[in-house]
Amino acid sequence: MNEFHNATYLGVFLDEMEEQLQCLDAALLTLESDSGKEETIQTIFRAAHTLKGSSAVMGFQRLNELTHQMESVFDLIRNGQLKVTSELLNILFDCVDYIKQLRQSILGGEMTEGETEPLLKRLEAVRDLPVLPSESCEQEVSREENKETFTSSIAFNEVQKDQIQSALINGYDAMAIYVQLSKEAAMKYVRAKLVHINLQELGEVVVCSPELELLETDEQFNGTIVYILITQEIQKVILHSLNQVSQIDSVNIVAITDQNLDTIRIVRDALVIETTKAEVEVSETGRSESKVEGRVESKVQVTQTVRVDVERLEGLLNLVGELIIDNTRLRSIRAKLTEHFKDNGDVAILNDISNHLSTVVADLQEGMMKTRMLPIEHLFGRFPRMVRDLAQKANKEIELIIEGKETELDRTLIEEISDPLIHILRNSADHGLELPDERAKLGKSRKGTIILRASHQGNMIVITIADDGKGIDVEKVKEMAVRKGFVTEEEVNQMTDKELTFLIFRSGVSTANQVTDLSGRGVGMDIVKSHIEKLNGVIDIETVPNEGTVFTIKLPLTLAIIRSLLVKFGTSTFAIPLVNVIEIFRLQVADIRLVQGKEVCMFRDQVLPLVRLHNKLNVQEDTEQNKDRLFVVIVGVADKRVCLIVDQTIGNHEIVIKPLGSYIGNVPFIAGSTILGDGYVAHILDVGSIAREVGSYYEKKVLDAREEAQLESRNKKYVTFQLADMKFGIAISKMKEIVPVPEIHSLVSAAPNVLGMINLRGLLLPVYDLRRRLGMENIETSAKSRILICEVSGHEVGLMVDEVTEVSRLSEAELEEAPDHVLRNSDFLEAIYKKEQQFILLLNLEKMLNLEYSKKKEAG
Template sequence: MDMNQYLSMFIDESNDHLQSLNEKMMELEANPEDLSIVQVIFRSAHTLKGMAATMGYEDLASLTHQMENVLDLVRNSKLRMQDFIFDTLFKSLDALESMVENITGGGDGKADVSTIVASLQAIVRGDIPTAGGTSTNDTVSAAAVNATNAPILLDEFQFSVLEQSLQEGHKVMYVEVTIRKDCQLKAVRSYMVFDLLERSGEVVKSFPSVQDIEQEKFDQSFSLYYITQKEAEEIQSMVLNLSEIEKVNAVALDSESLQQLGQETTAATLEAPVQEVPTVSPTQAAPVQSKDEAAKPAVRSGTNSAPSRTIRVDIERLDVLMNLFSELLIDRVRLEQLASEVHNQDLTETVEHMSRVSADLQNIVMKLRMVPVDTVFNRFPRMVRDLAKSLDKKVDLIVTGAETELDRTVIDEIGDPLVHLLRNAVDHGVESIADRIAAGKPETGTINLRAFHSGNHVFIEIEEDGAGISRDKVLKSALKKGVVTSEQAVNMTDSEVYQLLFAPGFSTAAVISDISGRGVGLDVVKSKISSLGGHVTIYSTLGKGTNFSVQLPLTLSIIAAMLIRLGCEKFAIPLSSIVETGIVKQSQIRTIHGNKMLEFRNTHIPLVSLSRIFSIPDYDESNEEETEIVVVRKGERLIALAVQDFIGQNEIVIKNLGKYLPEIQGISGATILGDGQVALIIDPNAFIK
């Protein structure tokens, strides 16, 4: 059967399951006693294992299987979650993600995960290192019995045989044998182990069954119950003398542990029909959510029994749809213009109806491109958790507004800047535990990651309750690095000082670490956000914390714009940047230090002549008594652009200038108007810079 046709589905659903596993593991770490979360994690891992096995990715399925063994003990209350177990499971998830990435890139999904597997098997055996470095395997428990693939369920007869053997003075052992990975004939090697053991005792029960072992239907290890007169160390030594045997673990059971085992295996037998989860094919796979999860506002997928009403659509198809609609929008504007010139009632009515339908179509197409920021936010809790642990800090990340939607173009680009800002918040913002206690704060720092709509923009804020930004420290570092002069530093406002953090190469870190201190990061953040048509603002209070506020446009493909005329040329200015329009007289224009300034709302702002910047030959506003102006904003800064005439507002389709034209300062793209003319789109940010 050709599985390539299911590959893209497998990759998509594997990524969904891995993300779900990461999120649920974070929840479990916060509530380690909540077994309902463990059930969700177990089912998701089980589904992923089934999908991987179906597709033939044995390494991925095998590692997930080892994770299942640990989770099975936890969900059956035979093992308590500890830091070492959490760390090992998170490492397992990282390894699984690497395998899926390898498969996505055309690889075979293989990886060396022997260290992680050994840790998982040690957890199942009960060899869990404690804070003092000792092992918790002081007594033989169910963890030792469930050491390999699954609990070996004994029937009443087998249990009574083992119990009677103990009473008669025989030794009852639980033996786990691991065969080397490079072994070519596992079944033969297993037969040799059984043959050797049966010379000195009796094998009562094995897992997998003897038939499965003979047909090589097992991983690298198998386990069994064994009655003998020999000591555990002697049995281990005997089996290890066989070639291609990697490891042997023999545990002697006493009557008490056997009695405990009997109760647990009986309970497991009774519960098995309820807990059994069938192997799910890639087309059936779907994570199961708990009631608590379903109650949350930002749920990734519903848990209703109703069939799914969503489909996966290739991004390229959406791009083609958007381009086709863009052409339709241009033709619609042209038709409206022609209808207004012809004055034909029937044509006018038809065009008006077409305009209404195309407006509805536009809304649908735009919404198809909108993606919840949850797709970016969902990887941050895990990142913050690992980073805080490496810095020996306690940090809570609170995410709100994850359902807020952004254009896919923005979503694809915004991830890296937010990673830099969050790392900066954990490293520089939140203080160490000792410093927080000394300052009278809770030892756990809080970082709020928020997203919300405001007008035609989306705001993403990262706010922490750390030490805040020291103005003096920033200025001192800026002066030392030559970013500003001492004369400039005297008159700088707090917001201007904070903006120095975005200067290339700027850093206030005293020590360079693998996390920060090299002066690379915040300058990348600013340049990336600016390229998306947004900007970032810093608000900080010393001793209380800092807020990085990122403002982004809702969409980058179709925007509302003000069309203007300069001589024979037409230009478009995005409405989102315009504060207001107006008319000024020449007498109101001042010249200060050679620059034209204009009084605007009790302040003076620069007046920029677009005709001079773009060398428009047939227009010069200085020859007119009155000049139309457009006041535009970038952050807190304002400038006025001098124009000749206002044509009106319109929705325009942004077209890239491509490689045919060099990058032009002040121009962000072009659009095609209804009459077929090309109008350049002005980038107000470039003038304010």
């Protein structure tokens, strides 16, 4: 390579390359679906041309050659001399791929260009067998003609024709000027340009053929240029003007009239000269009539951009971060001041200013974030091409529908999620969607659909990839996971479908029958997982057999400023990124289960590990709090879900992530710090590492807990108690706690079964007299008397019992329906437990007490 590899421009060059490549990809795809559309070809041509130019400037010779060849091929297509075949497209796609690879290797610091020879050969091969006479051949013909007669001619498109015709009607002359540059002329382009400029002074150059820009690099250029000029000058003046340009062999001028306008065109058609090329030339030189200029605007959508070093933006964003912090502080001090000096006019003004400042800061933040944001189109734009290739390789018909490509997200994120998305798309295309014949058999359309959708949800970006394929075969995953030894057979049999589905994130698990070029090695989903984990995102899978699979990825919008849930551990405040917070709920201490010495809890049919971070974070547990109910925050990273026990939840705040600095370095469980509104520093929990640490023994736990849960469903636990000489039982799931009898405050107009109210840590609860309810005689409360606090139909109530005997597991097999005649009201009884010497009556509290409520209502 050479000294032109200029570092300063390399970045710009690579950026431009990226843009052009995307443009090429997109345009080639359009070309494939709807061949030969003029505008598409123009786009391709322009992209190839730009690439050619810049690669030459940067000194990438092979790239230059390659793009040059591509350009020539496009040129042929444009002229209609080459038909767009799938073979041709494949070659072109391969060329694009080569350039992409080159870009990657340049990015990686590797400056050597790969071998282009095979590609060049293929391109040449295509070029050599055009359907129509080849360009070079045709040019030679025209050159011969030109030497003698200058009859080389040109065809006009409608616009130009109109233009010429209207010019003629308005009394202008139109003429075709054939200029033959001398063969030895060194800089033909410059000569041609000079001619162009001279003519421009005399009138309007409507068409110039071949287009000037091409002359610059076209070695085959034979020196003949045709200009179509609309002018009021006579031929003599024109000839005189052109004679000032040196190295012109001859000039021939043919007047165009209404009659020969058409004949010229007919002649052209026969010879097939570049109809479309001429049009572009006009639009690119862009100096013609307003009509033409109008077309230029509509054709090329140029957004004005400035390339800025990301570092600078980072710097600005940091400043905005400081502003946000100060603003929060200002607001809190403002609130204090307002309280102290309510009537002070200055405080009111301060309020106004602070309010305004808040909106400005918010806008500023949003604006700054936007500068780092790119529409996800930059990423999604690569996929149609990829899916096309996948479809072709797998012999499938796939339609990729992209929605929400205007969704914006941080540019660093765009790079990072590219890989996971590619893997998921590949999986969908390769494993998810069936072959067309299979689909037809299943009554689906032959064409499979993959929907790629991006949207914003609060401070998150949600990307879903949905296919209408066969869904994930849970059985296969099971089999695979067992075969690979991740889980034992018994374990899998106890897992829910959802948990089984999540097994595909394990390295080496694949549902593919065979390893293909595309996928099947079982590495992909592992990569997906680790990438999403790295970004602190969350991934979820839903799959329905024969209906398809939906992957949902949630990511934080940006990595610098995030919304967080502030929680307290002891007296310390910590922040949890909101994107990782899945749910917050209150957990009864009684619902915590121990599995292998580790705490877990059941929530929405899932067994989740409970984590008490207090020890890990060296904070004191808050002992003053009511410890019966715990605040639990479910956090998720990628496929993992973990419950954190927190002492208090404070609320959502916008926080600016600040690193702890290299001096402190990496600290377990902490991802960084932030400054709160009160000026104190709070740490941000590293949800990923917490989940990972817990997750390592989580799998085991899940299974054990499940076992226990299953056991429990068969053998439910009951609290048994004594009333008179009878034993009763209440399912433990209904129990809240058992308390000794406190002072019972009697009520004025209490229902006969209500003993009164008790005050349980500030909560007033009614206490029912079970004896009376069950028609037994009253006795005095004894030292053994207890009140059972239960939840019945959503109410917490107390039940007075004589004595609590034990908590025992009662096997379902030993339960019997209550016979109608045992008690006056057999509805009270759920079942009777009868085993050996024991005889326990299991009460149905709902029926017993609901009755009570309705009675109350009647009474009221």
